[in-house]
Amino acid sequence: MQTITIKDFEDWRRVARTLIANATAPSEVQLFEDDGQQALFTENPQPLPSPSDQPGFHVPSRFLSLAEAVGCHRAAARWDLLFRALWRIKNEQRNLLEIETDDDVLQLTKMEKQVRRDTHKMKAFVRFRKVVQDAEEFFVAWHQPDHRIVRRVAPFFSRRFSGMNWTILTPDESVTWDQQTLDYGRGVTRGQAPQSDELEELWRTYYASIFNPARVKIKMMKSEMPVRYWKNLPETELIPDLLADAPRRVEQMIERHEGFDKTADDFIKRSSDQVNTLPVLKQMAAGCTACHLHCEATQTVFGSGPANARIVLLGEQPGDQEDLAGDPFVGPAGQVLDDALHAAGLDRTALYVTNIVKHFKHTLISSPETSRPPRGKKRLHQKPNAREVRACRPWFDAEWSCLREAETLICLGATSATAILGPGIKLADKRGQVCSSDYCQQTFVTWHPSAILRAPNTAARESKMQQLIDDLALANEAV
Ligand code: URA
Numbered sequence: 497m498q499t500i501t502i503k504d505f506e507d508w509r510r511v512a513r514t515l516i517a518n519a520t521a522p523s524e525v526q527l528f529e530d531d532g533q534q535a536l537f538t539e540n541p542q543p544l545p546s547p548s549d550q551p552g553f554h555v556p557s558r559f560l561s562l563a564e565a566v567g568c569h570r571a572a573a574r575w576d577l578l579f580r581a582l583w584r585i586k587n588e589q590r591n592l593l594e595i596e597t598d599d600d601v602l603q604l605t606k607m608e609k610q611v612r613r614d615t616h617k618m619k620a621f622v623r624f625r626k627v628v629q630d631a632e633e634f635f636v637a638w639h640q641p642d643h644r645i646v647r648r649v650a651p652f653f654s655r656r657f658s659g660m661n662w663t664i665l666t667p668d669e670s671v672t673w674d675q676q677t678l679d680y681g682r683g684v685t686r687g688q689a690p691q692s693d694e695l696e697e698l699w700r701t702y703y704a705s706i707f708n709p710a711r712v713k714i715k716m717m718k719s720e721m722p723v724r725y726w727k728n729l730p731e732t733e734l735i736p737d738l739l740a741d742a743p744r745r746v747e748q749m750i751e752r753h754e755g756f757d758k759t760a761d762d763f764i765k766r767s768s769d770q771v772n773t774l775p776v777l778k779q780m781a782a783g784c785t786a787c788h789l790h791c792e793a794t795q796t797v798f799g800s801g802p803a804n805a806r807i808v809l810l811g812e813q814p815g816d817q818e819d820l821a822g823d824p825f826v827g828p829a830g831q832v833l834d835d836a837l838h839a840a841g842l843d844r845t846a847l848y849v850t851n852i853v854k855h856f857k858h859t860l861i862s863s864p865e866t867s868r869p870p871r872g873k874k875r876l877h878q879k880p881n882a883r884e885v886r887a888c889r890p891w892f893d894a895e896w897s898c899l900r901e902a903e904t905l906i907c908l909g910a911t912s913a914t915a916i917l918g919p920g921i922k923l924a925d926k927r928g929q930v931c932s933s934d935y936c937q938q939t940f941v942t943w944h945p946s947a948i949l950r951a952p953n954t955a956a957r958e959s960k961m962q963q964l965i966d967d968l969a970l971a972n973e974a975v
């Protein structure tokens with residue numbers, strides 16, 4: 497029996513590929529967890545197969561995403577279990593994952609779910625505390641995840657809080673973002689969540705310890721080393737890291753140079769001794785001028801509903817009447833929404849209803865019948881663009897982190913669905929099923945109530961309305 501120590505998911509992937517290429521069966525090998533703290537430049541004890549050794553090594557993408565999640569699970573048996581499943585997919589049953597009653601599949605999907613839930617918890621519950629060091633602001637948080645998810649979640653925080661220096665300390669490992677690069681370091685052992693002052697002290701010790709020459713060298717290499725030299729680096733392990741970093745860097749450049757100078761984040765005051773609540777956020781949002789949409793609108797229309805709502809509805813932006821009233825979904829679209837909620841058996845007062853963009857975007861067209869100011873002009877709704885959504889999104893992020901009991905997120909229409917699930921979402925394809933998003937494991941997308949108002953004829957209107965009702969009822973069942 498061969499025994500191999502596995503350090504992390506990438507390591508498992510390399511080892512598993514070699515074993516499969518050498519026709520080693522799961523019964524001939526045991527994969528052990530390497531739970532020692534790894535120094536950055538330790539040599540990988542496994543022989544690294546070069547990719548050319550294994551032309552055309554393909555696994556179903558579903559397996560890959562499952563394996564990435566299960567790789568973060570704390571159970572020591574995960575590497576063996578994953579290898580057995582991969583071996584079976586390769587040698588016995590390519591559609592293994594579709595056999596839901598299979599013991600391996602059952603166990604893997606259960607572990608995947610646990611990791612996803614833990615991932616969601618970390619995204620939702622990490623709270624930063626501001627620390628000032630050498631006249632610079634740092635934000636520091638302590639979190640104790642159930643599983644080894646720090647590297648899975650860190651890119652999410654680097655996107656959300658790209659303009660802040662932050663560190664998340666956890667018992668397994670810690671991660672620091674300096675507005676450019678994510679750096680992982682050792683964990684900090686704590687029995688329970690440290691109190692504010694302790695946390696600050698813990699971070700200061702950690703901060704001092706990460707400034708050793710090796711880390712500075714890596715940082716410098718990552719930012720300075722031209723791509724053509726990468727292949728000459730002795731530390732080949734760094735290369736996947738650098739490559740993995742590339743898309744995020746591009747995204748960040750876009751955010752910095754093509755976005756608005758400001759985002760809603762600049763208007764969210766974070767204080768170390770007070771957690772923002774929904775009413776406090778609403779007050780802050782009332783003064784938001786991060787993008788030009790506030791200029792032509794009457795007021796910020798913040799979300800409304802109880803902080804303990806389990807279902808959250810996310811629309812696009814306030815309409816004409818919402819802009820005047822200051823509350824979401826109170827105009828004609830709101831009436832359709834109310835009817836659909838009622839038919840789906842949902843009580844609106846128990847839900848949190850909000851929009852991804854908080855100011856009404858419109859253009860003025862001549863319309864003699866209306867007396868609303870400016871006289872003789874009608875305000876015609878305009879879709880917010882990606883930059884406006886990006887500028888406003890931090891308000892929704894902040895709302896979401898207050899909604900501690902939210903279990904289900906329903907996106908109404910393509911604008912919010914795209915903001916939450918990424919570009920290219922087709923409502924007709926994705927509606928009527930559970931999707932998973934950065935925010936919520938149970939994310940649903942459905943028609944915007946305005947789409948029902950705009951339907952070209954009664955038949956189309958009725959069928960869309962029925963679909964909206966069905967989707968709301970489905971989301972309700974999931975709670
Ligand atoms: N449409 C929306 O998306 N939100 C509202 O609040 C009103 C209309």
Ligand code: SF4
Nearest residue numbers: 784786787790855888
């Ligand atoms: Fe701020 Fe959003 Fe209004 Fe823009 S639309 S000013 S980001 S609240």
